[in-house]
Amino acid sequence: MSIPATPHSAVGIDFGGTTVKIGLVADGCIIEKRPPLDTQAYAGAPPLINAMVREVEAVRAAHPELPAIALGVGMPGLVDSDSGIVHSLTNVRGWKEVALRDILQQRTGLPSALENDAKSMSYAEWRHGAAKGKRNVVCITLGTGVGGGLILDGRLYRGSNFGAGEVGQMSVDPGGNAGHYGNLGALEKYVGNAQIVERAMEMYAAGLQGAPEGEMSPFTLQKAAQRGDPVAIALWKEIGGRIGFMLSNIVWLLNPDTIVIGGGVAKAGEWIFGPVRSEIKSRCSPVFWQKLEIVPAKLGSDAGLIGAATLGLDQACA
Amino acid sequence: MSIPATPHSAVGIDFGGTTVKIGLVADGCIIEKRPPLDTQAYAGAPPLINAMVREVEAVRAAHPELPAIALGVGMPGLVDSDSGIVHSLTNVRGWKEVALRDILQQRTGLPSALENDAKSMSYAEWRHGAAKGKRNVVCITLGTGVGGGLILDGRLYRGSNFGAGEVGQMSVDPGGNAGHYGNLGALEKYVGNAQIVERAMEMYAAGLQGAPEGEMSPFTLQKAAQRGDPVAIALWKEIGGRIGFMLSNIVWLLNPDTIVIGGGVAKAGEWIFGPVRSEIKSRCSPVFWQKLEIVPAKLGSDAGLIGAATLGLDQACA
Numbered sequence: 349m350s351i352p353a354t355p356h357s358a359v360g361i362d363f364g365g366t367t368v369k370i371g372l373v374a375d376g377c378i379i380e381k382r383p384p385l386d387t388q389a390y391a392g393a394p395p396l397i398n399a400m401v402r403e404v405e406a407v408r409a410a411h412p413e414l415p416a417i418a419l420g421v422g423m424p425g426l427v428d429s430d431s432g433i434v435h436s437l438t439n440v441r442g443w444k445e446v447a448l449r450d451i452l453q454q455r456t457g458l459p460s461a462l463e464n465d466a467k468s469m470s471y472a473e474w475r476h477g478a479a480k481g482k483r484n485v486v487c488i489t490l491g492t493g494v495g496g497g498l499i500l501d502g503r504l505y506r507g508s509n510f511g512a513g514e515v516g517q518m519s520v521d522p523g524g525n526a527g528h529y530g531n532l533g534a535l536e537k538y539v540g541n542a543q544i545v546e547r548a549m550e551m552y553a554a555g556l557q558g559a560p561e562g563e564m565s566p567f568t569l570q571k572a573a574q575r576g577d578p579v580a581i582a583l584w585k586e587i588g589g590r591i592g593f594m595l596s597n598i599v600w601l602l603n604p605d606t607i608v609i610g611g612g613v614a615k616a617g618e619w620i621f622g623p624v625r626s627e628i629k630s631r632c633s634p635v636f637w638q639k640l641e642i643v644p645a646k647l648g649s650d651a652g653l654i655g656a657a658t659l660g661l662d663q664a665c666a
Numbered sequence: 667m668s669i670p671a672t673p674h675s676a677v678g679i680d681f682g683g684t685t686v687k688i689g690l691v692a693d694g695c696i697i698e699k700r701p702p703l704d705t706q707a708y709a710g711a712p713p714l715i716n717a718m719v720r721e722v723e724a725v726r727a728a729h730p731e732l733p734a735i736a737l738g739v740g741m742p743g744l745v746d747s748d749s750g751i752v753h754s755l756t757n758v759r760g761w762k763e764v765a766l767r768d769i770l771q772q773r774t775g776l777p778s779a780l781e782n783d784a785k786s787m788s789y790a791e792w793r794h795g796a797a798k799g800k801r802n803v804v805c806i807t808l809g810t811g812v813g814g815g816l817i818l819d820g821r822l823y824r825g826s827n828f829g830a831g832e833v834g835q836m837s838v839d840p841g842g843n844a845g846h847y848g849n850l851g852a853l854e855k856y857v858g859n860a861q862i863v864e865r866a867m868e869m870y871a872a873g874l875q876g877a878p879e880g881e882m883s884p885f886t887l888q889k890a891a892q893r894g895d896p897v898a899i900a901l902w903k904e905i906g907g908r909i910g911f912m913l914s915n916i917v918w919l920l921n922p923d924t925i926v927i928g929g930g931v932a933k934a935g936e937w938i939f940g941p942v943r944s945e946i947k948s949r950c951s952p953v954f955w956q957k958l959e960i961v962p963a964k965l966g967s968d969a970g971l972i973g974a975a976t977l978g979l980d981q982a983c984a
Contacts, residue, residue: 426953483826484825484826496919498919498920500818500819500823501818501819501821501823503819505818505819505920506921507802507920507921507922508801508802508921508922508923508957508958509921509953509954509957510921511918511921511953511954512919512920512921513919514918514919514921515918515919517918517950517951518915518918518919519911519914519915519949520840521840522838522839522911529949529950529951530948531914531918531948531949531950531951532949593837593840596837596849597836597837597915598919600829600832600833600835600836600849601814601816601830601831601832601833601836601916601919602816602823602825602830603824603825603826603827603828603829603830603832604825604826605826630848630849631837631847631849631850632835632847632849633835633847633849635744635827635829636827636829639826639827640826
């Protein structure tokens with residue numbers, strides 16, 4: 349089926365460990381979002397799927413002027429987008445070998461797609477966000493952990509077992525901090541939210557400058573840098589340097605035209621983008637950085653939902 | 667044009683800083699190679715191109731039973747395979763903005779392709795060598811320097827400025843040895859031929875074990891390891907470990923199904939493949955290495971020529 353000329357939409361589902369967000373997406377914009385479902389409040393897959401289907405039908409019914417023609421779901425972890433089966437979920441009870449794509453397809457009548465959440469977000473930024481129209485895009489998302497996605501030669505690249513884009517697991521120090529898989533030097537063990545706060549405490553404890561009052565978070569540390577706090581400025585330089593180091597290796601390998609950086613930490617703006625750019629510039633030859641754009645993500649926390657819907661739509665219309 | 671059913675061939679040219687090798691390739695095999703041309707013996711591009719065309723015609727004339735239907739050239743450095751223009755060559759006089767592809771196409775009447783040499787080699791290993799039939803392939807070539815090439819989703823991946831695959835420039839140590847571009851920790855400054863010999867000398871000087879007699883080279887150090895020399899064994903473990911560390915980062919990023927390791931150093935066999943495998947295994951989650959094949963290159967020093975010819979053929983028949 350090709351993209352219809354008449355107005356249409358797609359349903360996006362952003363399935364997280366805490367909430368499931370469901371909305372209607374048209375041309376990369378969210379038309380309506382339903383109140384999120386509480387992922388942990390359902391005893392296993394069948395009741396949560398029932399609730400998801402109910403919300404999908406509710407949002408479709410509310411917009412007869414924009415008929416949905418596809419559906420997409422973004423999920424955490426390793427997602428088998430070929431089979432559409434959820435093999436397991438780390439933090440959600442009762443999800444084992446659930447043929448989620450086919451179940452949703454059957455119950456909603458919409459051609460459906462299943463994708464990893466970081467890949468959905470990357471897809472959204474490429475199709476409708478900060479990397480629109482670009483050909484070779486590296487997306488990274490900074491948060492509790494660090495995720496990523498790749499668009500290569502104008503297509504989402506998934507890897508051989510749907511695992512590509514694990515930038516948070518790449519090592520910035522062969523003998524450094526152990527990652528989730530025992531992998532020494534994993535980037536996310538240096539630039540994840542908790543690690544940023546921990547490092548800030550170390551730096552404040554070692555320095556002359558007192559720590560800011562109240563609970564410390566990447567957000568308060570951004571504010572501190574904006575106020576000119578030298579420890580916070582040095583902190584963001586170090587964090588940006590780590591990210592820039594890892595990205596410089598990716599740049600040598602993939603020679604991308606665009607790097608999109610998203611997630612809460614990316615809101616530190618130039619405090620983090622500055623060191624990232626100068627690290628890449630100092631570590632790569634000019635051919636690799638002269639035309640390289642390093643930009644903040646545009647779609648924020650809606651990226652997963654928009655990307656899932658867009659993937660569903662693009663696959664249905666391929 | 668689609669691939670003809672009748673017997674046919676393609677001409678491959680492997681253009682190096684020392685010699686230019688020209689041969690006829692059919693179905694991934696070299697039918698005949700001409701005596702190599704001495705790259706440095708020609709005063710600039712026009713006379714060398716004349717000699718190349720002469721050899722192309724000679725090898726075609728010798729095999730009327732296998733008419734050539736395409737031509738491909740592999741060249742060192744950054745190669746603009748879209749325009750077919752050689753912008754400059756580091757070690758060869760008189761090559762500035764030479765429209766080599768179009769010149770060869772016009773003078774031989776064969777549809778022609780121009781490609782980087784490491785990418786040509788990778789292409790050959792994928793189409794006819796160690797990674798035949800695989801989908802996501804990382805090739806690295808160990809020698810004086812370290813080069814690489816990527817096949818992703820069953821296609822040669824070139825990057826935005828034809829620069830992708832520079833694995834030798836990727837850093838294995840943020841503050842380590844400076845690479846060719848001042849890039850600290852560049853892999854090739856640890857595992858290039860000269861660096862291997864230098865490191866061996868250090869290790870022999872520091873240890874109790876005497877160095878082997880005669881001139882030291884990666885080849886003699888392989889022989890030493892085979893004889894059970896503990897210093898040589900430790901050396902290869904360290905070299906393999908460095909390569910494995912860098913590859914583990916690539917594995918997290920690209921989730922390939924196959925890694926092909928070629929070049930002289932790869933002949934150290936299990937002395938180097940063993941540490942590479944165990945490093946990847948210790949640094950990546952099982953999903954990433956359980957089905958991953960790590961294999962030696964098959965086509966040896968002919969890979970560049972075979973790959974260039976095959977690229978020419980595939981592009982002409984696309």
